Amino acid sequence: MAESTLADILRAAANGHFPPADGGTTVVPQPCHRDAGVIAFTAHSVVFTDEDPEWVRRTLATLDCDGLAATMNPRFLVALLDRTGRRTDTIDLLTVASPLPGPPPLRLTEVRDAGHARAGRARRRRDDVRVWAADGGVVVLGRGVAGRWETAIEVDEDCRHRGLGRALATAARHLVPDGQPLWAQQAAGNARSVRAFQAAGFRPVGAEALLLATDGA
Incomplete structure (x- = not known):
């Protein structure tokens, strides 16, 4: 190369x-x-x-x-x-999707509490983290590896199997700023997450192993 x-x-x-x-x-x-x-x-x-x-x-x-x-x-x-x-x-x-125009087709409320547990975990691996809550789930955006925009979602256990994971992943494509591509990682064994992201239009591009610093940086 x-x-x-x-x-x-x-x-x-x-x-x-x-x-x-x-x-x-x-x-x-x-x-x-x-x-x-x-x-x-x-x-x-x-x-x-x-x-x-x-x-x-x-x-x-x-x-x-x-x-x-x-x-x-x-x-x-x-x-x-x-x-x-x-x-x-x-x-x-490792998957990626293009941004989507307009507001997300899901009612979301931005979580501005810096102490929110999901935001705290995300900030250990990403910059410029923002978190939105939906009824039964959470969607996170932030800048991760090499400054790329990344998303992660969580669905409450009692709200699974209703298409909420797909809806949250789709919503993230409406939330990503500046028309940038949006990246997401799914553990290969987490079939539910893989299905949700692919149903939301995320394309597989490869496999990724991140090496995490142990000094808290």
């Missing part, structure tokens, strides 16, 4: 232009201290880290596994976590 930043790569992917499916790995600097990790597109991976790119390539070369998926191999991820002193949660499905 030509020299790019992670923001460049994500911007292109949101527009349907992906790294070449050549089995390769691109290593780019972290966009900030908070955000490091791996994104696996079709037959090409992007590792965003401030570690030595040659260390990344040497480590991948030692793995006895399918080269097309080597960056998501647990052995590589553990090596990267050990090297960086970071931690991780899950490998997520």
Whole structure:
């Protein structure tokens, strides 16, 4: 690939232009201290880290596994976590959707309480966080990896199986500012969330493993 930043790569992917499916790995600097990790597109991976790119390539070369998926191999991820002193949660499905015009087709009330539990969790991973509540659920927007707009939703347990998750994810597409693409991550095993976001028009673009700083930054 030509020299790019992670923001460049994500911007292109949101527009349907992906790294070449050549089995390769691109290593780019972290966009900030908070955000490091791996994104696996079709037959090409992007590792965003401030570690030595040659260390990344040497480590991948030692793995006895399918080269097309080597960056998501647990052995590589553990090596990267050990090297960086970071931690991780899950490998997520990374999805993106275009914005939608007009107000959301769902009654929402913005939550301005800075102490709201969902807002507090979101601010550990995102900037410019905003939270809206609906009857039975919550939708969150904020700037995450490389400044991209990201959304997350929550549905109360007694309100599930009524299409509210899809409605909240759709509402987020109306709320994203500046006509920007909107990103969302779903744990691969969370089938309900995957279905809700895809029903709301979010397109799968790859898999993502974020490496979380342990120093609270």
